[in-house]
Amino acid sequence: MLELLTQWYRRRFSDPEAIALLVILVMGFGILFFFSGLLAPLLVALVLAYLLEWPTARLESMGCSRWLATSVVLVLFVGILLIMALVVAPVAWQQGIYLIRDLPNMLNKLTDFAAALPRRYPALVDAGIIDAMAENLRARMTLLGESVVKYSLASLVGLLTLAVYLVLVPLMVFFLVKDKVQMLNAVRRVLPRNRGLAGKVWAEMNQQVTNYIRGKVLEMVIVGVVTWLGFLYCGLNYSLLLAVLVGFSVLIPYIGAFAVTIPVVGVALFQFGLGAEFWTCFIIYLVIQALDGNLLVPVLFSEAVNLHPLVIILSVVIFGGLWGFWGVFFAIPLATLIKAVVRAWPDSLVDERKAD
Known part of the structure; x- marks a missing residue:
């Protein structure tokens, strides 16, 4: 067992650039966690x-x-x-x-x-x-x-x-x-001098964070405005307030959409009952949510966020528990960072086989 751990350590941590990347990541996460x-x-x-x-x-x-x-x-x-x-x-x-x-x-x-x-x-x-x-x-x-x-x-x-x-x-x-x-x-x-690996990860993450923040802001604005117009068409009370909530809900993937649906459905039921007006309003809301998830998000983010939905939900829960709002907001970039680090992390055994 000790020999296996020693071999794993040599394969993963024999590169000075890997050690430098690990030091930078630990320092960054530590600063964010405590301050x-x-x-x-x-x-x-x-x-x-x-x-x-x-x-x-x-x-x-x-x-x-x-x-x-x-x-x-x-x-x-x-x-x-x-x-x-x-x-x-x-x-x-x-x-x-x-x-x-x-x-x-x-x-x-x-x-x-x-x-x-x-x-x-x-x-x-x-x-x-x-x-x-x-x-x-x-x-x-x-x-x-x-x-x-x-x-x-x-x-x-x-x-x-x-x-x-x-x-x-x-x-x-x-x-x-x-x-x-x-x-x-x-x-x-x-920063440490041997940071070539960290530089590669930073170059990838810098572009992805830029696209993510810009895309999220655009998504919030577009979804909020379209939802407000849809609620106005239906004559729903508190249309602007509910549209603002729907716009902010895109910050929390999957969970936000589910949570904001509760007040929307509650207000519509209280105002319209289970009549035709309620179902019209509800269908319009579902269409907006479907267009957001299946059309707007792919256009805005393209392949920048190529993560499984379960990974995204777990990232929201874990990073949100660690850092609150900022953990939720940066859950996808942080998960992407971990994926980029795992993909870029050197494997001495693989490198030796390629060299041979």
């Missing part, structure tokens, strides 16, 4: 820097200086965010308040429907179970209301932190994009 909370503004800035690099590079290729291109792109981006904050956010917030206000009525309607089931199907449904489920649901709704109040009070404390982020993040994005080359050179100086 992810402190690094949250930097992570936001990095995501935005990846997003804004493409238009900045296009302006630079047209003759603009790096400083001017970065300034123009950042000003336009902040302007778009301000328009969304002033137009979309207030309406979605108001609809959220109305939805919370209507939750008791929805709960009563659901309770009445459940209470009628034992009379309609006495052989299949037990009245005691229905009463217990209704009581449990009422208790959970009460706890949910208390949690919303506590969260609202706690969020007031975080307003100062949010204000600081609103100033720091744009500044960090500006310097990350403007001084990209200088910062990459500074990082290279502190």
Whole structure:
């Protein structure tokens, strides 16, 4: 057994470049694991820097200086965010308040429907179970209301932190994009010298992360807008709020789509019942989800994310448990990174056979 472990170690870790790659990966994961909370503004800035690099590079290729291109792109981006904050956010917030206000009525309607089931199907449904489920649901709704109040009070404390982020993040994005080359050179100086293998993995991952972030943002916008138009056509209440939730749900593959379907179906049932309007709305929603998964995602991401669905779900669960939101957001790139490392990792035995 010891001999097998020794042979495996020599095959996998005899290359200095492999050791350098392992050191870089361990340091990176360690920093993210222990300091992810402190690094949250930097992570936001990095995501935005990846997003804004493409238009900045296009302006630079047209003759603009790096400083001017970065300034123009950042000003336009902040302007778009301000328009969304002033137009979309207030309406979605108001609809959220109305939805919370209507939750008791929805709960009563659901309770009445459940209470009628034992009379309609006495052989299949037990009245005691229905009463217990209704009581449990009422208790959970009460706890949910208390949690919303506590969260609202706690969020007031975080307003100062949010204000600081609103100033720091744009500044960090500006310097990350403007001084990209200088910062990459500074990082290279502190990395191990034998980093040829790490360089190959970085070149592959850098392009994939760029495509992933750009594709995710486009997917969120397209799915959110199309869903909002579909809900408006159906006359569904809280259409903008639900469309925003559907747009953000694409950040969590598979799980997000399943989770956001619950409030969509709940609101539609409360408003329309099981009539033709409900089924029309539900079919439109399913068509949008199907087009997103089978048409939009392949077009936006192409072969950049060539992972099995089970691997993606496990990545969301594992990395989300480690790093929360950022783990969920970067679950697919992190899984792709592990796949790229495994594929690029040297095997001395294979290399020796090729040499012979």
